[in-house]
Each structure stands twice: as C-alpha cells, then as structure tokens.
Amino acid sequence: xxxxxxxxxxxAELAWxxxxxxxxxxxxxxxxxxxxxxxxxxxxxxxxxxxxAQLSQFWAAAGEPWLHPARMAYIPATTSIPALVxxxxxxxxxxxxxxxxxxxxxxxxxxTDQLARMLGLAPGLTWAxxxxxxxxxxxxSGVQQAxxxxxxxTRGLRWRQDGVRGDERVYVTSQTHGSVARTVLAAGLGQQxxxxxxxxxxxxxxxxxxxxxxxxEDVADGLCPVMVVATVGTxxxxxxxxxxxxxxICASRGLWLHVDAAWCGAFAVLPEHRNLLAGxxxxxxxxxxxHKLLRTGLGCSVLWTRWPDAMAAAMxxxxxxxxxxxxxxxxxxxxxxxxxxxxxxxxxLGMTLRCLGQAELRxxxxxxxxxxxxxxxxxxxxxxxxxRTRLGLVLLRVRDGSxxxxxxxxxxxxxxxxxxxxxxxxxxLWIRIAxxx
Amino acid sequence: xxxxxxxxxxxAELAWxxxxxxxxxxxxxxxxxxxxxxxxxxxxxxxxxxxxAQLSQFWAAAGEPWLHPARMAYIPATTSIPALVxxxxxxxxxxxxxxxxxxxxxxxxxxTDQLARMLGLAPGLTWAxxxxxxxxxxxxSGVQQAxxxxxxxTRGLRWRQDGVRGDERVYVTSQTHGSVARTVLAAGLGQQxxxxxxxxxxxxxxxxxxxxxxxxEDVADGLCPVMVVATVGTxxxxxxxxxxxxxxICASRGLWLHVDAAWCGAFAVLPEHRNLLAGxxxxxxxxxxxHKLLRTGLGCSVLWTRWPDAMAAAMxxxxxxxxxxxxxxxxxxxxxxxxxxxxxxxxxLGMTLRCLGQAELRxxxxxxxxxxxxxxxxxxxxxxxxxRTRLGLVLLRVRDGSxxxxxxxxxxxxxxxxxxxxxxxxxxLWIRIAxxx
Numbered sequence: 001x002x003x004x005x006x007x008x009x010x011x012a013e014l015a016w017x018x019x020x021x022x023x024x025x026x027x028x029x030x031x032x033x034x035x036x037x038x039x040x041x042x043x044x045x046x047x048x049x050x051x052x053a054q055l056s057q058f059w060a061a062a063g064e065p066w067l068h069p070a071r072m073a074y075i076p077a078t079t080s081i082p083a084l085v086x087x088x089x090x091x092x093x094x095x096x097x098x099x100x101x102x103x104x105x106x107x108x109x110x111x112t113d114q115l116a117r118m119l120g121l122a123p124g125l126t127w128a129x130x131x132x133x134x135x136x137x138x139x140x141s142g143v144q145q146a147x148x149x150x151x152x153x154t155r156g157l158r159w160r161q162d163g164v165r166g167d168e169r170v171y172v173t174s175q176t177h178g179s180v181a182r183t184v185l186a187a188g189l190g191q192q193x194x195x196x197x198x199x200x201x202x203x204x205x206x207x208x209x210x211x212x213x214x215x216x217e218d219v220a221d222g223l224c225p226v227m228v229v230a231t232v233g234t235x236x237x238x239x240x241x242x243x244x245x246x247x248x249i250c251a252s253r254g255l256w257l258h259v260d261a262a263w264c265g266a267f268a269v270l271p272e273h274r275n276l277l278a279g280x281x282x283x284x285x286x287x288x289x290x291h292k293l294l295r296t297g298l299g300c301s302v303l304w305t306r307w308p309d310a311m312a313a314a315m316x317x318x319x320x321x322x323x324x325x326x327x328x329x330x331x332x333x334x335x336x337x338x339x340x341x342x343x344x345x346x347x348x349l350g351m352t353l354r355c356l357g358q359a360e361l362r363x364x365x366x367x368x369x370x371x372x373x374x375x376x377x378x379x380x381x382x383x384x385x386x387x388r389t390r391l392g393l394v395l396l397r398v399r400d401g402s403x404x405x406x407x408x409x410x411x412x413x414x415x416x417x418x419x420x421x422x423x424x425x426x427x428x429l430w431i432r433i434a435x436x437x
Numbered sequence: 438x439x440x441x442x443x444x445x446x447x448x449a450e451l452a453w454x455x456x457x458x459x460x461x462x463x464x465x466x467x468x469x470x471x472x473x474x475x476x477x478x479x480x481x482x483x484x485x486x487x488x489x490a491q492l493s494q495f496w497a498a499a500g501e502p503w504l505h506p507a508r509m510a511y512i513p514a515t516t517s518i519p520a521l522v523x524x525x526x527x528x529x530x531x532x533x534x535x536x537x538x539x540x541x542x543x544x545x546x547x548x549t550d551q552l553a554r555m556l557g558l559a560p561g562l563t564w565a566x567x568x569x570x571x572x573x574x575x576x577x578s579g580v581q582q583a584x585x586x587x588x589x590x591t592r593g594l595r596w597r598q599d600g601v602r603g604d605e606r607v608y609v610t611s612q613t614h615g616s617v618a619r620t621v622l623a624a625g626l627g628q629q630x631x632x633x634x635x636x637x638x639x640x641x642x643x644x645x646x647x648x649x650x651x652x653x654e655d656v657a658d659g660l661c662p663v664m665v666v667a668t669v670g671t672x673x674x675x676x677x678x679x680x681x682x683x684x685x686i687c688a689s690r691g692l693w694l695h696v697d698a699a700w701c702g703a704f705a706v707l708p709e710h711r712n713l714l715a716g717x718x719x720x721x722x723x724x725x726x727x728h729k730l731l732r733t734g735l736g737c738s739v740l741w742t743r744w745p746d747a748m749a750a751a752m753x754x755x756x757x758x759x760x761x762x763x764x765x766x767x768x769x770x771x772x773x774x775x776x777x778x779x780x781x782x783x784x785x786l787g788m789t790l791r792c793l794g795q796a797e798l799r800x801x802x803x804x805x806x807x808x809x810x811x812x813x814x815x816x817x818x819x820x821x822x823x824x825r826t827r828l829g830l831v832l833l834r835v836r837d838g839s840x841x842x843x844x845x846x847x848x849x850x851x852x853x854x855x856x857x858x859x860x861x862x863x864x865x866l867w868i869r870i871a872x873x874x
Contacts, residue, residue, distance in 0.1 A: 003522050003525075003526070004441065004522055004525050007522075007525050007526045007529040007530075008525070008529060010529060011529035011530075031543065033539070033540055033543035033544060033547070034543045034546050034547045034564075037543070037544065037547035037548070037551075037787070038547060038550075038551070039551070040547065040548075040551065040787070040791050041548075041551045041552070041555065041787075041790045041791050041794075041795060042791070042794055042795065043794055043795050043796050044794045044796065045791075045792055045793055045794040045797060046791045046792050046794065047792070048518075048519055048522050048788070048792050051519075051787075051788050051791055051792060052522070052526060052788075055526060055544075055784070055788075058540040058543075058544065059530065059540055061540070062539040062540040062543070063530070063532070063538060063539070063540040063541065064532075064533070064535055064538035064539075064540075064541075066530065066531040066532065066533060067529075067530065067531050077531055077533070078531075079528065079529075079531050081485075082485055082488075083528070084525065084528050084529060085440050085441055085444075085485050085489070087524055087525065087528040088440075088441050088444050088445070088521065088524065088525060089440070089444045089489060089492060091516065091520070091521050091524040091734050092444040092445060092447060092448035092504075092516075092521060093444075093448075093496065093500070093503065093504065094503040094504050094514055094515075094516050094734055094735050095500070095501075095503065095735075096501070096503060096514070096735055098501055101500060101501035102470070102499040102500075102501075103470055103495040103496055103498070103499040103500040103501075104500065104501075106468065106470035106471045106474070106495075106499070107470060107474065107492075107495065109471050110470070110471045110474035110475060110477065111474070111477075111478075113475075114474075114475070114476070114477065114478045115478070118478065137574055137776065137779070137780070138776035138777070138778070138779070139776075140775055140776035140777060141775075141776065144623070144775065148622075148623060151625075159627065160622060160627060160628060161627050161628050161629060162603060162627045162629055163601060163603055163622075163625045163626045163627030163629065163630055164600060164601055164603075164625035164627075165603075166599060166600055166601075166602075166603075177777075178754040178755070178777070179775075179776065179777055181754045182752050182754050182775060183775070185585075185597060185600075185751070185752060185754075186581070186585060186623070186624065186752070186775055187623065187624065187625050188588075188600045188601035188624050188625020188626065189600045189625065190596065190597060190598050190599040190600030190601075191597055191598050192598060192599055192600065193600055297528050297531055298531050298532075298533055298778075298780045299780045314622070315619050315622060315623070317615040317618045317619050317622075318615070338577055338578075338581065338616075338619060338620070338623055339574065339575035339576075339577035339578065339616065340575070340577060340614075340615070340616055341575070341735075342574070342575070343574070343735045343736045347492070350474070350477070350478075350488075351485070351488050351489075351492075353478045354477050354478050354479070354482075354483045354488055355482055355483050355484070355485050355488060356482055357478075357479055357480055357481045357482040357483065358478060358479065358480050359480045359481065360482060
C-alpha cells in the first residue's frame with residue numbers, strides 16, 4: 001500500500017505545483033533503461049516498492065511528463081483523484097463490458113446519455129433516443145466504428161459479403177487528424193479512398209461549397225461517397241468545422257457525417273460554447289474524448305451513434321462458444337467495438353463526472369480557456385511574434401520565418417520551464433501552446 | 438483513500454475465498470440501474486465513497502463476477518495485487534506509449550523481450566532480434582495489426598494506394614475465434630475473404646493437408662492467399678494447432694502465419710508445456726494475452742511480430758502537427774497500433790511479472806491445470822457424462838444429448854455455486870468448465 005500512497009501523493013504534488021514537479025528536461029536516450037531491465041523478471045518475487053522506485057527513476061530521466069502543469073505540448077491529457085479511485089475500483093473488479101455484465105452496460109448507458117445532455121447532443125445520439133453511446137479507448141477506435149457503420153449503411157450486406165469495392169470515398173481536409181487516414185487504410189479503401197477537400201486557410205474549416213462540389217463530382221464519376229469527417233478542434237490549430245453547413249450536404253446526399261470533437265467538443269459543456277456542437281443533429285456519429293479535458297485519465301473516449309444497429313450488423317459474427325444462458329439486454333455492446341470485450345471505462349467516466357460535479361467541470365474548462373487567453377494576450381503584445389488564440393490553443397510564430405520560430409522553440413526547450421510542440425500550417429511553422437490545467 | 442482500501446480489501450477477500458464472495462446469483466435485468474443513475478451527474482461534487490458504495494450495490498445485483506473463484510465460464514481473467522498497484526502508478530502518471538516517452542517505450546521493449554524468452558519464442562519475434570513486441574488492449578487488436586502487416590507484405594504499396602482487391606484470402610477453421618472473422622470484415626475483405634479449412638473433429642486442430650490443398654486451389658484460381666491464423670487454445674475446446682506443420686506450408690507459400698495463443702500460450706512458460714509453441718519460429722506474428730492467465734488484469738495482450746517495419750509502413754501517415762523536437766528511438770511505437778497513442782500497459786505487465794516472479798507464475802499455472810485435471814477425473818467417473826480435459830478446460834456433456842446437457846447447466850446455475858458457460862462443438866452442446874484460479 002505504501003507504493004499506492006506514494007504514487008497518489010506524487011500525483012497530487014504534480015497537479016498542484018509546477019515547482020514541486022521540477023524542470024522539464026529533454027529526455028535522455030533510453031537504451032540504458034532496457035539494459036537495466038534486461039533480466040528483471042526473476043525467479044523470486046521482487047518487492048512492489050522496489051519496482052515503483054525504479055520506475056520513478058526512469059520517469060525522472062526519460063519519461064514524458066504528461067501531467068506536468070507546464071506540459072503544453074500536443075493536446076491536454078487530464079486526470080483527477082476521482083478518476084484514480086475509479087481506476088482502482090475497475091481494476092479490483094476486473095470489470096468488462098459484456099452482454100451479461102448488466103450493471104456495467106447500464107452504467108455506460110446512463111453515463112453516456114447524461115454526458116450527451118451536458119454537451120447538448122441530439123436525442124437521436126443517445127440510448128434514450130434510439131442511438132447509443134459507448135466508452136472506447138481512443139478517438140481512433142471511434143472513427144473506425146463509424147466507418148464500418150457508414151460502409152454497411154451505404155453498401156448494405158454486399159459490403160459484408162464481398163468487402164470494399166474500391167470506389168468508396170471518405171471526405172476530410174488536410175487538417176483532419178491522421179487517424180482518419182489510417183482508419184481509411186485499415187478498412188481497405190486505400191489512399192485513393194480519402195478525398196481531401198479544400199479548407200479555408202484562415203479559419204481552418206472545411207469549405208461546404210467545395211465539399212458539395214467534390215461529392216457531386218465523385219457521384220458523376222460513378223464513385224460511392226461514404227462518409228464525411230468534420231472536426232471540432234483540429235490538432236494543428238483548434239479549427240472548428242461548420243456542422244450545420246456540412247451536415248446539410250450530408251443529409252441531402254444520404255452521407256454519414258462523423259464528427260471528431262475529441263478535443264474541443266468538451267467545451268460545449270459551457271453555455272457560452274454550446275454552439276461548437278450546433279448541427280450535431282446531422283451527425284451519424286460523434287466522438288468526444290473525456291481523457292483530454294474532462295479529467296478521466298487516459299483511455300476514455302466516447303463514441304455516440306445514431307445507428308447502433310447498423311454498426312452491430314456490420315460486425316455481427318456468430319460465436320457459439322460464448323453462451324451462458326444469462327440475459328442480455330438490447331443492443332449487444334460487442335457490436336459497437338471491434339474487440340470481443342472491452343475494459344469498463346464507463347465506470348471511470350461516470351465516477352469522475354459525478355465526483356467533480358458539473359459546476360467544477362465548468363470552472364476547470366473556463367480556467368483552461370482563460371489560461372490560453374492570457375498567453376494569447378501576452379503574445380499579441382510581442383511585436384516580433386504573430387499569434388492566434390482559438391479556444392484552448394495559442395499559436396505563435398516569429399515573423400522572421402519558420403527557421404527563427406524553430407530556434408525559439410529550441411531555446412524554450414533548452415530553458416526547460418515548459419514543454420511545447422509545433423505544427424506546420426499552410427507551409428509555415430507555428431509553435432503550439434495548449435495548456436492542460 | 439477509504440474507497441481505495443475498501444476496494445483492495447474486497448479484491449483480496451474475493452481472490453482468497455469463494456465463501457466470502459457469496460453465491461453466484463443470476464443477474465437481474467438492469468434497467469433499474471439506469472433509472473437510478475439517470476440524473477446522477479449533479480451540479481455539486483458527490484463523495485467518492487458514495488459512488489463506490491452505489492457501485493458495490495449494482496455489482497452485487499447485476500454485475501458479472503469476473504474475479505469470483507467459482508466463475509469458470511468463458512476463459513479465465515486473472516489479476517493480482519502487483520497489477521493493481523501498477524494500475525495506480527500508470528494512472529497517476531497518465532503514462533502513454535509515445536515516441537518521446539522513452540522510458541515507457543524501453544520498458545515495453547525489455548518486458549516483451551523477457552516474456553518472449555520465458556515462452557521460448559524465436560529471437561526474430563523480439564526487439565533484440567529485429568522483431569517487436571507491443572502491449573495492446575486485446576487479442577483482436579493484435580490480429581488486426583497482423584492482417585494489416587500481412588496485406589502490405591503480400592500486396593506491397595499497391596494495397597496502400599488502391600486498397601484491397603477482393604481476391605485476398607485468410608485461412609481459419611470453424612474453431613478460430615470470431616474476432617478473426619470480424620477483423621477480416623473490418624479490413625474490407627468481406628466474408629468471401631475468409632476461407633474455413635477443415636479441422637480434425639477429435640483434436641479440433643486445423644488439417645495441414647487441407648490447408649495446403651485450399652491454398653493451392655486458391656492460387657490456381659488466381660486468388661491471393663494473405664494469412665493463416667493458427668490457434669493455441671481455441672475458446673470452445675482449448676484445441677491446439679500444429680504450428681510446425683502449418684508453418685511449413687506458410688513458409689513454402691510465403692504466407693503470413695499469425696498465431697492466436699491468447700489463452701493457452703501462457704502455459705508455455707512451463708517446461709512441460711513448452712511444446713505448445715513449438716514451431717513459433719514460423720510465425721510472422723503471435724499473440725499471448727497475459728490478462729487471461731498471467732495475472733495482469735484486463736487490457737493486457739502482447740503482440741509480437743517478425744515484421745515491425747512492414748506493419749509500421751502499412752499505417753504510416755504524415756502528422757506534421759505532432760512535432761516537438763524530442764528524440765524518438767528506432768521503430769515508432771505508433772506504427773504497431775491503429776490509435777495514435779495507447780495507454781502504457783507494459784508498466785502493468787512488467788510490474789506484475791517481476792513482483793510475482795517466475796517461480797510463482799509457474800505455481801499458479803500448474804494450480805490452474807491441476808484444478809482442471811481434478812474436475813476432469815471427477816467427470817470421467819460419472820457414467821452419465823462424457824468428458825474431455827485439455828489444458829485448463831474440462832468439457833462435459835450428458836450422454837442423453839444436448840437438451841439434457843442444457844438442463845444440467847441450468848440446474849447448476851439455479852444452484853448458484855459456480856458460473857459456467859457452454860459451447861456447441863460438432864453439433865453437440867458441451868458444458869465448459871474453465872477454472873480461473
């Protein structure tokens with residue numbers, strides 16, 4: 001138990017004080033870690049405290065400090081004390097989402113339905129409204145399920161029988177997360193299956209006119225449009241697509257609209273940002289990842305869909321070795337994921353949201369936005385910098401160009417006070433500052 | 438912290454005493470759970486202890502008791518105190534496998550290489566030998582990666598460019614786990630992409646002669662054989678395929694052999710069962726899931742591959758928004774999974790194996806086999822029952838037929854002392870008894 005106390009104490013210190021957490025050193029090459037560990041699994045048991053201490057040592061030297069308050073790289077990844085407790089509860093039960101594990105399935109339904117209401121999602125995306133919400137490990141798993149649902153909705157049972165035809169098309173922009181391109185490859189559509197639609201260089205949003213034209217052109221060419229991926233908060237620049245405009249095109253064409261709101265969708269919990277998800281009624285599926293801003297810890301991404309039966313039909317396989325005569329209820333949760341079972345992440349999500357409460361969640365989200373705004377105000381006051389602040393992200397570049405911007409980023413990392421990342425947008429290098437707290 | 442102590446105490450009691458754990462009641466329908474929870478996420482924070490208590494109540498009424506010592510349904514799912522502690526450590530760090538998270542990547546390499554040695558895997562499947570081992574959440578994710586690797590090895594960059602062609606074939610038996618069929622669908626090959634090879638009805642193993650004939654026939658028909666899936670421990674009957682015989686065919690045809698040893702591969706840790714994985718040198722990829730028998734808790738499945746570069750090439754996508762100038766090392770771990778990042782499950786695997794030690798792991802595996810043997814000896818003494826014991830599984834049926842067998846299973850579940858499952862094998866219903874302890 002000492003190792004558990006020690007870990008939680010460490011987390012608490014880190015979460016509340018950048019000073020306690022120390023400088024952010026660049027990681028040392030790690031082959032020494034592997035050498036130290038090469039015969040670590042011995043005949044006799046090793047003390048838990050010993051392994052925990054060694055782990056701390058490795059982390060200090062070569063670990064990525066995900067929870068360090070000065071880590072403002074990539075996208076925030078947040079957790080909380082209730083999430084940690086929930087992890088322990090889930091682990092002590094080894095809880096799995098499974099047809100006969102009725103408590104877990106119902107908990108997942110209740111939790112995802114409530115989060116949907118907090119975000120202002122259309123009833124059709126909730127269990128109560130005939131849709132479904134499931135807690136998967138990542139937004140990638142969500143878009144993968146979405147694409148399978150879209151394929152069977154578009155191509156019907158022929159897709160199940162004969163597979164893809166090679167004429168299916170998925171519409172994205174160059175700003176869409178790379179996991180969509182990977183998902184398109186994994187589904188057997190090839191790179192030709194991905195059609196990159198022009199976006200507005202200033203807002204970063206997909207052009208609805210260009211989308212309509214691209215779909216019309218593909219239909220005229222005898223191709224088969226399957227899915228449009230809209231983003232609420234692109235990784236590079238936190239750009240937000242217009243779900244109403246894109247959704248109207250999808251509706252008129254019978255196209256599956258998948259909304260990747262993994263990062264910035266969570267801000268829709270705030271009344272002043274509810275409009276981020278306006279138009280979600282057009283979505284056939286939508287992902288928000290609470291592990292980014294909603295304090296659940298990693299591996300907690302919610303997929304909602306209007307078409308759970310289609311998704312389940314896409315993947316249904318007879319498994320006569322899994323009978324036990326226990327009652328299942330409604331949609332088999334196995335239909336909404338590729339693996340047979342999945343760890344019970346809804347337990348973590350539900351406990352975190354309840355034990356923080358909606359008022360505290362709003363306060364934390366506003367603090368995150370406020371921090372970005374303060375950094376943005378500082379940046380606009382620097383004559384040598386160009387900057388943009390959008391939601392929880394500040395982008396800045398040295399006016400002298402990309403080389404000078406990279407030099408600034410390198411200097412910041414040598415200094416070791418904060419950890420940032422960069423993005424190439426419209427051919428120019430930008431430093432990204434995405435505060436996590 | 439009280440909730441954490443309570444959960445660990447509950448786990449310890451459950452793990453050590455079936456009496457303390459109580460009767461195994463059939464689950465009640467669970468809509469009442471959802472109703473109770475319908476407005477659970479309030480404005481104000483709720484006490485962690487309150488949520489934990491409610492969860493215990495739901496679990497007692499409608500939860501699947503995964504860790505109950507008398508749960509002998511499906512396949513064992515085991516955990517341990519070191520695994521619980523490791524979960525807490527992983528959660529307090531929010532640790533992710535990621536190129537610049539060097540400590541986690543190196544820990545994963547060291548741990549999977551050592552487990553490979555314990556299992557007697559060929560050096561070519563280890564990092565040290567030019568292969569790779571990664572800890573994924575499920576065996577399904579493993580076979581999905583394997584199929585993507587097999588597709589690019591067989592079809593080359595044409596597959597990345599144009600997608601699947603529709604002539605690709607994957608070889609299984611009717612005893613292969615359904616996740617392979619789902620993976621074939623998800624890859625866009627369609628049901629036609631799955632060729633079911635005849636198996637021996639007594640051993641349950643794939644017939645090498647039939648495999649060779651099926652591949653030859655498909656090649657003659659101009660089709661494109663891609664992958665053979667062999668199983669070490671089928672779910673229905675713990676059947677074990679002959680990796681040497683199947684591997685020789687794969688080698689001569691240049692076919693990717695994927696070995697699904699998710700369940701019974703772990704027994705190869707025992708010298709007396711090392712032969713279970715004999716022939717693994719033929720494997721292009723192999724999965725063992727430590728969450729089944731090696732006490733790590735759920736979500737810990739190791740994929741080894743001889744061709745990490747092929748897998749990475751299959752899924753490589755330029756992500757210019759993820760730069761931070763930190764050094765990566767060797768194969769990008771993102772290449773070996775579909776999601777961009779993944780929770781650091783190697784931490785849990787390494788800590789569990791080290792803190793239990795190899796001697797204790799062998800003792801636990803032998804206890805599992807011994808328990809099945811004792812049940813098997815009892816079963817063979819019952820004149821009205823037909824039974825088979827294979828590794829950690831006892832199959833039994835009432836000689837009067839499937840209806841009588843189902844009636845026996847129902848009576849056992851009404852009695853509530855143990856929880857079992859059933860499987861239909863060669864048209865007959867069998868009760869499966871798979872002890873977890």
